[in-house]
Every structure is written in structure tokens, then in C-alpha cells.
Amino acid sequence: MKASTSKPRLALGLLIHPTGNHVASWLHPSAQVDAGSNFAHYAQLAKTAEAGCFDFMFLADALAVRGGHMEALSRWPQYMAYFEPTTLLSALAALTRNLGLVATATTSYNEPFNIARRFASLDHISHGRAGWNVVTSSNPDEALNFGRPEHFKHGDRYARAREFVEVVKKLWDSWEDDAFIRDRASGRYFEPSKLHVAHHAQEHFNVRGPLNISRAPQGYPVIAQAGASEDGRELAAHSAEIVFTPLHSLDKAKAFYQDVKRRMDKYRRAEDQMKITPGLNVIVGATRDEAVRKQKHLESLVHPAVGLELLSNALGGIDLAGCDIDRPLPLSLIPEDTNTSKGTLAHTIEMSQKEGTTVRQLYLEYAGARGQRTLLGTPQSIVDDMEEWFHSKGVDGFLIQPSVAPADLVDFVDLVVPELQRRDLLRTFYEGGTLRDNLQLARPDNRHAASTTGERS
Ligand SMILES: Cc1cc2nc3c(=O)[nH]c(=O)nc-3n(C[C@H](O)[C@H](O)[C@H](O)COP(=O)(O)O)c2cc1C
Structure with a gap:
């Protein structure tokens, strides 16, 4: 792995729920009421995020509508009518140049081959800006759409997730970076010694491979995760490069930060190869009273x-x-x-x-906060808090959750981003082209190529 040597900088992600993060956002007069299936709306959000120098935007997902009482279901649009996220991000890739594009895909109701192929494709289409948020599915009703009478138990789904990620990574290493020589003179399309077949056969998956797409520009798309439980922390330490776990107080954040980063050592991972970016429900106003209103x-x-x-x-x-x-x-x-x-x-x-x-x-x-922390105030007070958490090693950055989209994203970019930039916490332009460049994450070597150069995989 080639690690970045430049000074660490606050990582900034953007969580987008179609009309906004607040459950009542769709009722707000400024919200895009049909946002879930309105491509122009997402295009505007992505361009605004890129103008605000965000590292990435992230789309959550579920493979079922929400369950519950119809009285509540019919009054809250989330997960009821919206685009499949990797399809949407592929289209947004064509309209943006630097913004990372991260989507959820569950390990409980997918197959590793499909996911490896889908995210490698997104990485190619976006020239190295794809990220995969690994989840084990929060909505138990997903089971009912995939031939199971009930959701996997907590421990079982994390065990499956761990093996799932292993298989996906093996598939992402199917081809060495320079495998496709496409040499018309010799008539050879790829170099046979640079093709590696996974032959994975373990408890949860039997996958032969290889993957039918060349190695992704980032080597592996960036892996995100959000678990807070013991199993979740272990999965994060094992594989996650971005962690979204909610953190509510600076003391707890510091404890979580130390705990999860310490666990990375046993997987031979360096601590700076994980960015802990909990959600932040920012409510900003020119004055505190305006934010309260x-x-x-x-x-x-x-x-x-x-x-x-x-x-x-x-x-x-x-x-x-x-x-x-x-x-x-x-x-x-x-x-x-x-x-x-x-x-x-x-x-x-x-x-x-x-x-x-x-x-x-x-x-x-x-x-409002959807289980994450709320920060309400003026741009200065908000950035004071973000800066303190960052410099005290409670976090590496934040996942910003605008309450109403697009209005609160626009306010964040107009009011908070300049203050972050003034304090040198956020870039004023993108220095690199990939999501790994944005986040100062190393590009993984292909494990088969690495074994010949002496580097660990
Ligand atoms: C910011 C954030 C985004 C999440 N996105 C999704 C998602 O898109 N789909 C999903 O099923 N679960 C999602 N989750 C849930 C987590 O993947 C995970 O299941 C949850 O944090 C519980 O993990 P734990 O049991 O280890 O505490 C998200 C959680 C957070 C904090």
C-alpha cells in the first residue's frame, strides 16, 4: 500500500436522504417534494456538494419499504419511493469530477460477485470515486423479499458480512492492474499470468471467480461501515476505511476512536487508513436564534x-x-x-x-438527528465544535446530514464551508482525482502482485 504523506485534514462526507434528513423535511415548503425519483434534484445536490469541496456524498439504502403502521408509513416518504443508489451514482458520476460517490449495499441480501462487479463498475465510470457502505440490513423486512421468513440474527449477519467482504476483495484482485495489454500486434488481449481465480469456498460462500471487469482505478473502492456493536467494531477494524458510527459526546467519541483504531493492528492495518466520520445534524443560522427557529x-x-x-x-x-x-x-x-x-x-x-x-x-x-448528534448555532460556533472534536482525536471528520434538501446543504456550503476553509480544516480545491486521494487513503496493491514485491496484502 502506498500511503499519503501530507498533513491530515478533516474528512467531510454528505449524507443525502431525498427530501432531507429530517423526517418531516418533505413537508417543508422549500423541499423538493418528489425528490426520491427526481434526477435533476440529485444532480443539483451533487454539484453543490462538489462546490463545497466535500470528500464524498453517501446514499443509504434498504431492499424493502419500511414496515409498520400505515398511519405513520403514509406520512413519511423515506425508503418508500427512490432510486437504486449505484444506478443513481453512476449517472451523477458523469456530472461531477471530484466528489466521492458512496452507496450502501447489504451483505445479507446480495451475492459478493454482484457487489464486487457493481462497485468496480462504478469506480471505472467515475474514474476512481466509488465507495461501498457495508451494512448487514437494518430493515428486517428485507428478508421477506429474498426468500427468508426472518432476518439473520445479529451475530450471524456480521459473520456473513465479514466473509462477504473477503470474497469481494478477492474478486477485486482477479486481475492485476496491468493485466489487459490489448496488444493487437501479438493478438493477446490479456496477460494470462496476471489473471487470478479466487476459488473461495468457506462457510457462507462458494465463489470461483474471476470477476469480469478489470481492476478498479482505486484498486478497491473505498469501504465504509457504521456498526457500533462489538461485532460492528470488529468488522470496521477489519475492513472499514470510513466509519459512520454515531458518536454523541466527545469523551465517548475519543473512547470509540481509540478502541476501533487499536483493533486495526491485529489486521495489520495502519490507524490513518480509517476515517471516523460520525453523522452531524448541523442546523446553522446567521444567529443562534435563527437556527433555533x-x-x-x-x-x-x-x-x-x-x-x-x-x-x-x-x-x-x-x-x-x-x-x-x-x-x-x-x-x-x-x-x-x-x-x-x-x-x-x-x-x-x-x-x-x-x-x-x-x-x-x-x-x-x-x-431531526436520526440517531446522530445535533449541532445548532452560527457558523463560528459550529466550526469551533467540529475543530475541537477533530483536534482532540474524537473524530477524523464528519458526515453532514442536511435537514432539508437542498436548502440546508446550500446553507452549509454558503455559511459553514468558508469558515472551515478559513481555518484550514477543509480544502479550497481538489488536489487529487479519486476518493482515496480526497481522503488521503492508500491505494491497495493487488495481493498477487504484492506477493512478488514483498508488500503485504
Ligand atoms: C450514517 C449511517 C448510515 C447507515 N446506513 C444504512 C443503510 O443504508 N442501510 C442499512 O440497512 N443500515 C444502515 N445503517 C445501519 C448500520 O449499518 C448498522 O446496522 C447499525 O449502525 C447498527 O450496527 P450495530 O448493531 O453494530 O450497532 C446506517 C447507520 C448509520 C449510522
């Missing part, structure tokens, strides 16, 4: 049925119908463990136990 307006648009559904999801799908929303969450309703996100469950329980916190306050917190 923005927040309150969105909160006023949250229907209680949607709020309760959100909270129910965070607690692993428990039934909250009949719950008094202006009283604390009854202790009897809090589950001890679930098959859902362990990190989200722990955070929700912690919030619910703060003295006097009502159910409404809990769901409003989720409605």
Missing part, C-alpha cells in the same frame, strides 16, 4: 404517529401505541436486547433515562 419549525411538522414509529424502530420495533407522548417512556416498554441496531438501542435507552425526558422529546430528537 429553523429547528422548531421542522419539529412542528412532525406528526405524532410518525414520531412514535421512529421511536419504536429505534427500540427494535416495540409497540408504542397508546403511549402518552408528554410523559416519560414507561420503563416496562424498554427492551433488554433486540435483533436491531445495538448502538441505536443503547443510545435511545440512555436518552430516555434522562430525568423528565418525555416520549415527544425523544422522538423529536430522532426526527
